[in-house]
Amino acid sequence: MPTFVYMTQCDGCGHCVDICPSDIMHIDSTHRRAYNIEPNMCWECYSCVKACPQNAIDVRGYADFAPLGHSVRVLREDTKGTISWRVQFRDGRVKSFESPIRTTPWGSIPSPADMPAPSAEAMRSEELAHEPDALKVADLPALRPGQFRKGAL
Amino acid sequence: MGLFNRRKTVFVDADILVIGGGMAGCGATYEARYWGRDLKIVCVEKANIERSGAVAQGLYAINCYMGMQWDENRPEDHVRYARNDLMGLVREDLGYDIARHVDATVHKFEEWGLPIMRNPETGRYQREGQWQIMIHGESYKPIVAEAAQKAATEVYNRIMVTHLLLDEKHENRVGGAVGFNVRSGDFHVFRARAVIVCAGGASHIYKPRAVGEGMGRTWYAPWSSASAYALPILAGAKMTQMENRIVLTRFKDGYGPVGAYFLHLETYTENGYGQEYESKWYDHTRALVGDYIDRHPVPTCLRNHAFLEEVKAGNGPIRMVTREAFQDPHKETVGWENFLGMTIGQAVVWASQNIDPKHTDPELTTSEPYVMGSHATCSGAWASGPADCAPDEYQWGYNRMMTVEGLFGAGDAIGGSAHKFSSGSFTEGRIAAKAAVNFAMDRAREQPEISERQYDELKAQVFQPLETYRVGRNEIVAGTVSPSYILPINGLQRLEQLMDEYVGGIGSHYTTNEPLLSRGLELLGMLKEDLARLAAEDLHQLQRAWELRHRVLASEAVAHHTLFRRETRWPGYYYRADHPKLDDEDWHCFTLSRYDRHADSWEMEKAPVYHIVD
Numbered sequence A: 001m002p003t004f005v006y007m008t009q010c011d012g013c014g015h016c017v018d019i020c021p022s023d024i025m026h027i028d029s030t031h032r033r034a035y036n037i038e039p040n041m042c043w044e045c046y047s048c049v050k051a052c053p054q055n056a057i058d059v060r061g062y063a064d065f066a067p068l069g070h071s072v073r074v075l076r077e078d079t080k081g082t083i084s085w086r087v088q089f090r091d092g093r094v095k096s097f098e099s100p101i102r103t104t105p106w107g108s109i110p111s112p113a114d115m116p117a118p119s120a121e122a123m124r125s126e127e128l129a130h131e132p133d134a135l136k137v138a139d140l141p142a143l144r145p146g147q148f149r150k151g152a153l
Numbered sequence B: 001m002g003l004f005n006r007r008k009t010v011f012v013d014a015d016i017l018v019i020g021g022g023m024a025g026c027g028a029t030y031e032a033r034y035w036g037r038d039l040k041i042v043c044v045e046k047a048n049i050e051r052s053g054a055v056a057q058g059l060y061a062i063n064c065y066m067g068m069q070w071d072e073n074r075p076e077d078h079v080r081y082a083r084n085d086l087m088g089l090v091r092e093d094l095g096y097d098i099a100r101h102v103d104a105t106v107h108k109f110e111e112w113g114l115p116i117m118r119n120p121e122t123g124r125y126q127r128e129g130q131w132q133i134m135i136h137g138e139s140y141k142p143i144v145a146e147a148a149q150k151a152a153t154e155v156y157n158r159i160m161v162t163h164l165l166l167d168e169k170h171e172n173r174v175g176g177a178v179g180f181n182v183r184s185g186d187f188h189v190f191r192a193r194a195v196i197v198c199a200g201g202a203s204h205i206y207k208p209r210a211v212g213e214g215m216g217r218t219w220y221a222p223w224s225s226a227s228a229y230a231l232p233i234l235a236g237a238k239m240t241q242m243e244n245r246i247v248l249t250r251f252k253d254g255y256g257p258v259g260a261y262f263l264h265l266e267t268y269t270e271n272g273y274g275q276e277y278e279s280k281w282y283d284h285t286r287a288l289v290g291d292y293i294d295r296h297p298v299p300t301c302l303r304n305h306a307f308l309e310e311v312k313a314g315n316g317p318i319r320m321v322t323r324e325a326f327q328d329p330h331k332e333t334v335g336w337e338n339f340l341g342m343t344i345g346q347a348v349v350w351a352s353q354n355i356d357p358k359h360t361d362p363e364l365t366t367s368e369p370y371v372m373g374s375h376a377t378c379s380g381a382w383a384s385g386p387a388d389c390a391p392d393e394y395q396w397g398y399n400r401m402m403t404v405e406g407l408f409g410a411g412d413a414i415g416g417s418a419h420k421f422s423s424g425s426f427t428e429g430r431i432a433a434k435a436a437v438n439f440a441m442d443r444a445r446e447q448p449e450i451s452e453r454q455y456d457e458l459k460a461q462v463f464q465p466l467e468t469y470r471v472g473r474n475e476i477v478a479g480t481v482s483p484s485y486i487l488p489i490n491g492l493q494r495l496e497q498l499m500d501e502y503v504g505g506i507g508s509h510y511t512t513n514e515p516l517l518s519r520g521l522e523l524l525g526m527l528k529e530d531l532a533r534l535a536a537e538d539l540h541q542l543q544r545a546w547e548l549r550h551r552v553l554a555s556e557a558v559a560h561h562t563l564f565r566r567e568t569r570w571p572g573y574y575y576r577a578d579h580p581k582l583d584d585e586d587w588h589c590f591t592l593s594r595y596d597r598h599a600d601s602w603e604m605e606k607a608p609v610y611h612i613v614d
C-alpha cells in the first residue's frame, strides 16, 4: 500500500497530512491516527515519511511488482543537515547511505525586498535580479540576430 | 443553489497572482518581489509548496547549467543542442533567453544552501554531462520554497485552482482565478492584474504500465494534473506542440532516471542476448528521418526508437549494464544515492526484487507518454518572446505573455522551449515575473472588471460534483457503481484507456492514425459530456474531479494536434502510421491550437520556425 502507518507509533499530529503533495494522508476519524486513503495515487515520494516526528510511517512497495520482505528506511535530520538511508533487500542484504541536504541554516535566505531597489532603467533591461553579478561573467549575453532564417537547417 | 450559497467565498486582491508554487512558481514569486517592491504578490498552490510539484522528493542533478564562468558552454550552444534533440523545432528565442540567465539562478541556489558537488581536481561544479551538474538535492524544493515564502505577500497552500477569470470588458484579458480550499471547502476568488501560470506538466493522460496499486508510480508525479494547459486553454490561449508528448526510457517498474547512469557512471545498454543493438537500426531510422539520425548527440526520440524496434523484434529485455561500473565503490554510491535523492521508488523496487546492480544488470522500459514543456519535449502555451532576440511574429507584447492579455506562464506551462528542467523552469519563472511586473505597472490604472455573476457561475460549477454525489448516492444501496454518475477514478481510467488505444500509448506501441484519432476524439467528446455527471464524495475527491477535467482538456488538445501534424516527426515518441516519415517540406513548423469554449471547437494553424542561431 505504498505508505502505511504503524498503529502504536502514530499520535495523530497531522504533519503528514499537511505535507503530502497528493493529499492522500488523512486522519482516520475512529482511530485518530493517520492513514493513506488512496494508495494508488502515492508516488512513494517519502515526503510524509521524512516529516513524521514519530517515525510511524513506512513504505511497502507497490503490490503490482514489488515482492514482500524489503524495506527502505530514512532519517532526515534538518538541524544536522543530513539524510540517512537504510536499504534492506528481500534476501536480507543491507546497504546504508548518508548525504548532506543543506549547507546554510534553515530560514537564512534573504528576501529580495531587502536588496537595494532597482532603477527605472533596470526595470526595462533584459537583466534579472542580481545580474550581471550573479552570472559571474562581465555581462548578460545578448544576441541581436541580423536575420532570422526559416525552414530546415 | 442552496448548497453553493452557504459556502463561504474568500476574496483576495493581488497585483501578481502566481498559480502553482513548483520550480517555476517559486522563481516567479521571488523575482516578482525583486522588481515589484510595493506590489501584492500572491502564490497559490494546491499542495504545500515545501514539497510540491515534480521536485517533491528532491533531485540529484541540475540538468541545465551553462558554466559560462569557466567558458564551458555558451547559450547559443544550448539552443543548438535543444533544437537538435527536438528534431529541428524549438522556439530558439525562448531557449536562448533561459540559457543566458540560468547560471545566475544556479549560483543563487548554491548561495541559499543547496549542496552542489564539486570536481576535486578542477574545483568547478561536478559535471554529469555537458549540461548537467550533480547536487545533493534532497532539500532542493524546501530551499527554493523558502526563497519564495520570503518574497511573497501571501502563499495560499491547499487551494486547487479550477478556472481563470476574464475581464468583462475585454474577452481576451485575464483578471484572476478561482479555486477551492481542499481542507475547508471555501471558494476562493483571486482578482489580479497579471497572472502567471506555473502549474506543471501532465501525467495520467495515458494508461501507465502498472494499473493496480502501483498506478501512482508514474515517472512524472501523479499530481502533475495538466492544469498548466487546461487553465489557459479554457481562457482561449493558443497552445503549441501538444502532439510532442514525451516517452522516457527508464528503469523498469520504478521509472528511475537513466541520465547519471549513461553520463556519469558510463553504463550502457544491451539487448536480452547481451548484444549492442542501436547500430542495427541505423539504416531503418535513416529511411524515416534522413540525416537527423547523424546528429550528435542522437536525439532522445530516436534512441527510444531503436529501443522499441529491438523489443518489437523479440530481443528484449533491454538491460543497463551496471555490473562493471558498480565495482567502483564511488560509482556504486552515486548509483544508489541518485535514486534515494529523486526516485526512491526505484530503490524500493530493487530491494524488493533483490536487484543489486553490482551483480545484476537491471531492466529498462519505455514509459507511457507525458505532456510537459520542460524536459526533452516542448508542449505548452504559445508565448511572446524576449524583446531583443525574438522575431516580430513571436512578439506581441511582454516576454512570456500568452495570447491572452496579462496571462503569463513558465516551466512546463510554456511550449516551444525544451530542456529547461528544474533550473530553467525557475529561471523562466523569473523572466515571466519581471515582464508581469512591468505589465502590471504599465497598466496601473486599469483594473480588470469581474462581475459577481462570473464567479458565482463558476462557484456553482466547481462544487457541482458534491451535489451530484449527494443526490445520486441515495439511488443505490452502497458501493461505487451508480447509473447516474461516475467517480473521478472511473473517468480517469476511461481517459487513460482511450488515450492509450486511440492516441498512441504503450498498448499500441505509440502508434496511431487518422481513423484512430477521429474515433478517439468522438470518445473524448462523450467523456466530456459525462463529466457533467462527475460525482465527488468529499473535498479530496472534488480535487480529483477537477484534476480529471484538466487532464481531459489537455488530452483533447493532444489528440487534435496529433491529427493535425501529418507526419511522424519524433519516432520513439509517437508514430502516425499513415504518415510514417519526417516531412521537412510541409511540417518544419509549429502547430498551434485555440479552443473556443463557447462553440466547444478547436482551430488549428501552423506557425513558422525561425532560427536565430546558426
Ligand SMILES: Cc1cc2nc3c(=O)[nH]c(=O)nc-3n(C[C@H](O)[C@H](O)[C@H](O)COP(=O)(O)OP(=O)(O)OC[C@H]3O[C@@H](n4cnc5c(N)ncnc54)[C@H](O)[C@@H]3O)c2cc1C
Residues within 6 Å of the ligand: B019, B020, B021, B022, B023, B024, B025, B044, B045, B046, B047, B049, B052, B053, B054, B055, B059, B060, B061, B062, B063, B064, B159, B160, B161, B162, B198, B199, B200, B201, B219, B220, B221, B223, B224, B225, B227, B228, B257, B342, B343, B374, B375, B410, B411, B412, B413, B420, B421, B422, B423, B425, B426
Ligand atoms: C523523476 C524526475 C526526475 C527529474 N530529474 C531532473 C533532474 O535531474 N534535473 C533537473 O534539472 N530536472 C529534473 N526533472 C524535471 C523538473 O522537475 C521539472 O522540469 C520542473 O520541476 C518543472 O517545473 P514546473 O514549475 O513547471 O512544474 P512543478 O515543479 O511540477 O510545479 C508545478 C506546481 O503547480 C502546482 N499545481 C498544479 N496544478 C495546480 C492547480 N490546479 N492549482 C494550484 N496549484 C497547482 C503543483 O502542485 C506544483 O507545485 C525531473 C523530474 C522528475 C519527475
Ligand code: SF4
Residues within 6 Å of the ligand: A005, A009, A010, A011, A012, A013, A014, A015, A016, A017, A033, A034, A051, A052, A053, A054, A055, A056, A057
Ligand atoms: S506525521 Fe506521523 S505521527 Fe503525525 S499523524 Fe502522520 S503518521 Fe501520525
Ligand code: SF4
Residues within 6 Å of the ligand: A002, A003, A019, A020, A021, A022, A023, A024, A025, A036, A041, A042, A043, A044, A045, A046, A047, A048, A049
Ligand atoms: S509517500 Fe508521498 S505521495 Fe505517498 S503518502 Fe507519503 S507524501 Fe503522499
